[in-house]
Amino acid sequence: MIDLTLAGTGAMTPLPDRWLSSLLVRVRGELILFDCGEGTQISLKRIGWGFRRIAAICLSHHHADHVAGLPGLLHTIANAGRTGPLLITGPPHTRDVIAGLRVIAPDLPYPVEVCDLKGGDVFALPGGLQGSVAWADHRVPCLAYRADLARARRFDAEAARQLGIPQHLWRRLQVGERVTWEGGATEPDALLGPNRQGVSFAYVTDTRPVPGFATFLAGVDLLVCEGTYGDDADQAKAIRHTHMTFAEAATIAHEARAGQLWLTHFSPAMADPAQWLSNAQAIFPSSVVGSAGIKTSLAFPEDEASDPELPVL
Amino acid sequence: MIDLTLAGTGAMTPLPDRWLSSLLVRVRGELILFDCGEGTQISLKRIGWGFRRIAAICLSHHHADHVAGLPGLLHTIANAGRTGPLLITGPPHTRDVIAGLRVIAPDLPYPVEVCDLKGGDVFALPGGLQGSVAWADHRVPCLAYRADLARARRFDAEAARQLGIPQHLWRRLQVGERVTWEGGATEPDALLGPNRQGVSFAYVTDTRPVPGFATFLAGVDLLVCEGTYGDDADQAKAIRHTHMTFAEAATIAHEARAGQLWLTHFSPAMADPAQWLSNAQAIFPSSVVGSAGIKTSLAFPEDEASDPELPVL
Numbered sequence: 001m002i003d004l005t006l007a008g009t010g011a012m013t014p015l016p017d018r019w020l021s022s023l024l025v026r027v028r029g030e031l032i033l034f035d036c037g038e039g040t041q042i043s044l045k046r047i048g049w050g051f052r053r054i055a056a057i058c059l060s061h062h063h064a065d066h067v068a069g070l071p072g073l074l075h076t077i078a079n080a081g082r083t084g085p086l087l088i089t090g091p092p093h094t095r096d097v098i099a100g101l102r103v104i105a106p107d108l109p110y111p112v113e114v115c116d117l118k119g120g121d122v123f124a125l126p127g128g129l130q131g132s133v134a135w136a137d138h139r140v141p142c143l144a145y146r147a148d149l150a151r152a153r154r155f156d157a158e159a160a161r162q163l164g165i166p167q168h169l170w171r172r173l174q175v176g177e178r179v180t181w182e183g184g185a186t187e188p189d190a191l192l193g194p195n196r197q198g199v200s201f202a203y204v205t206d207t208r209p210v211p212g213f214a215t216f217l218a219g220v221d222l223l224v225c226e227g228t229y230g231d232d233a234d235q236a237k238a239i240r241h242t243h244m245t246f247a248e249a250a251t252i253a254h255e256a257r258a259g260q261l262w263l264t265h266f267s268p269a270m271a272d273p274a275q276w277l278s279n280a281q282a283i284f285p286s287s288v289v290g291s292a293g294i295k296t297s298l299a300f301p302e303d304e305a306s307d308p309e310l311p312v313l
Numbered sequence: 314m315i316d317l318t319l320a321g322t323g324a325m326t327p328l329p330d331r332w333l334s335s336l337l338v339r340v341r342g343e344l345i346l347f348d349c350g351e352g353t354q355i356s357l358k359r360i361g362w363g364f365r366r367i368a369a370i371c372l373s374h375h376h377a378d379h380v381a382g383l384p385g386l387l388h389t390i391a392n393a394g395r396t397g398p399l400l401i402t403g404p405p406h407t408r409d410v411i412a413g414l415r416v417i418a419p420d421l422p423y424p425v426e427v428c429d430l431k432g433g434d435v436f437a438l439p440g441g442l443q444g445s446v447a448w449a450d451h452r453v454p455c456l457a458y459r460a461d462l463a464r465a466r467r468f469d470a471e472a473a474r475q476l477g478i479p480q481h482l483w484r485r486l487q488v489g490e491r492v493t494w495e496g497g498a499t500e501p502d503a504l505l506g507p508n509r510q511g512v513s514f515a516y517v518t519d520t521r522p523v524p525g526f527a528t529f530l531a532g533v534d535l536l537v538c539e540g541t542y543g544d545d546a547d548q549a550k551a552i553r554h555t556h557m558t559f560a561e562a563a564t565i566a567h568e569a570r571a572g573q574l575w576l577t578h579f580s581p582a583m584a585d586p587a588q589w590l591s592n593a594q595a596i597f598p599s600s601v602v603g604s605a606g607i608k609t610s611l612a613f614p615e616d617e618a619s620d621p622e623l624p625v626l
Binding site: 012013014015016037038039041042045046062063064065067068069071072075076079096097099100101102103104105 | 327352358359375382409412413
């Protein structure tokens with residue numbers, strides 16, 4: 001199960017009634033934040049999922065409206081009592097950017113681990129998520145993020161009992177290891193069901209459409225994607241500023257066969273993004289105009305309670 | 314005439330209903346901002362005095378809740394079309410802090426001039442204000458600011474006419490120069506009235522009371538001063554965190570014979586600062602609990618319209 005909520009939907013500058021674009025994700029008790037513009041921590045405070053468990057912050061790129069909230073948030077996470085490591089990822093030179101911004105957050109009670117990523121990288125995110133990134137197409141190096149929560153194959157506890165496999169070996173079988181014990185040995189396949197579908201989401205902002213997105217984003221349950229301009233007539237402006245229209249974002253969701261699309265990163269000139277929703281829904285019906293605080297949960301297709309014996313890995 | 318408005322009154326962390334402490338000042342069409350925590354630009358947007366004319370930003374110290382909003386604001390000032398220089402002042406190492414933060418605001422269409430100050434310095438602020446700073450007493454180097462708008466002595470235009478002084482020389486007389494012309498010469502004192510009182514304000518935050526404040530702040534028309542804790546019972550906490558109670562701030566206002574006191578920089582733990590106002594008013598009756606958007610104007614004691622001939626210098 002993954003819980004997701006938007007912390008903001010703005011672009012360029014924070015407005016009195018619109019926080020900058022940011023996505024907060026909760027998985028297995030860990031929090032992951034995507035982008036952190038000025039004021040994001042105020043929106044997070046309102047959402048109320050807490051600060052101490054923020055274990056990773058993933059930056060799309062280094063424009064101020066996506067990172068300027070970092071020093072303040074790092075302090076607030078400290079004040080909330082975090083001591084465990086915090087991972088910050090971003091495109092090349094993220095280390096330099098964090099070093100610069102930490103001039104006003106030099107001493108923190110937890111280690112900050114910065115990881116510069118490049119398109120094609122696959123990396124571990126907290127909560128057992130597998131992260132992956134693809135190059136976006138923006139004026140500066142920018143990353144599109146995808147995160148997948150794999151689901152373990154079903155473990156046949158009854159068969160394991162009948163074979164007399166000691167229970168402390170079950171977990172190793174579940175993760176695919178061969179086990180031996182006094183009186184026997186078995187391959188994991190004998191006790192594991194077929195592969196099962198996991199859940200996934202993606203966070204894609206500050207980019208033109210990229211041909212590879214259809215593959216990179218294939219089958220995500222939730223696509224959080226920029227739609228800086230709602231009006232199709234702003235297509236030329238979208239190209240000029242390396243952003244997208246609602247229709248372009250919806251086309252990406254359609255081609256990737258996403259489950260749902262949350263539009264975000266609205267131009268400050270667009271007072272009422274909802275008025276353009278039909279431009280997205282005409283192409284991808286499950287489109288939603290994002291707003292701070294909207295939430296959803298991505299659950300495994302089958303009830304997790306069907307695996308009572310072992311924690312899902 | 315100086316217009317002043319509070320952009321925020323918070324301490325430590327921005328809250329959904331309380332922006333961080335900041336003061337915006339308008340004088341002769343120029344804007345000066347005192348401190349710039351995360352979210353200050355959002356509050357400024359609501360105040361509506363614009364961004365293009367922000368000509369100076371004065372930092373009390375380098376704690377994040379007083380400076381983290383800088384990179385975002387620098388971008389917003391750029392987007393508003395500023396091309397003239399922007400002065401940033403602060404305690405020693407302000408240059409380094411600005412250099413660090415500008416990692417996400419490297420290219421601006423206006424020059425940024427950073428000036429490191431130390432207690433005792435007197436410097437020019439935009440709009441003809443004379444700035445001065447004194448050391449505050451905080452955990453890190455911190456400055457208390459005072460700004461004075463001097464008033465020119467009254468120029469006796471009638472006498473100048475009778476003496477036959479050419480009108481293009483009047484301005485030089487008004488600023489205190491001796492002038493000569495075909496057929497005469499005169500000292501400025503002959504045409505200038507007695508000294509006249511100007512107006513002044515001060516911005517003092519993140520400090521314990523300092524003995525020299527009574528002199529440094531003597532006679533300011535408006536003292537904007539931190540009162541992190543309203544309850545007298547929090548005195549020990551105030552000492553421990555190098556802040557002040559309302560009563561201590563009011564004592565400073567009283568000793569300096571200030572015109573009015575605006576309390577600000579409220580601890581996030583203090584939900585309703587107004588409930589402690591009486592602790593300040595018992596010592597200094599003209600105390601006000603600050604809130605974002607409160608405004609005042611400091612006008613010269615005599616009507617400026619009494620100087621119709623020349624612009625006030």
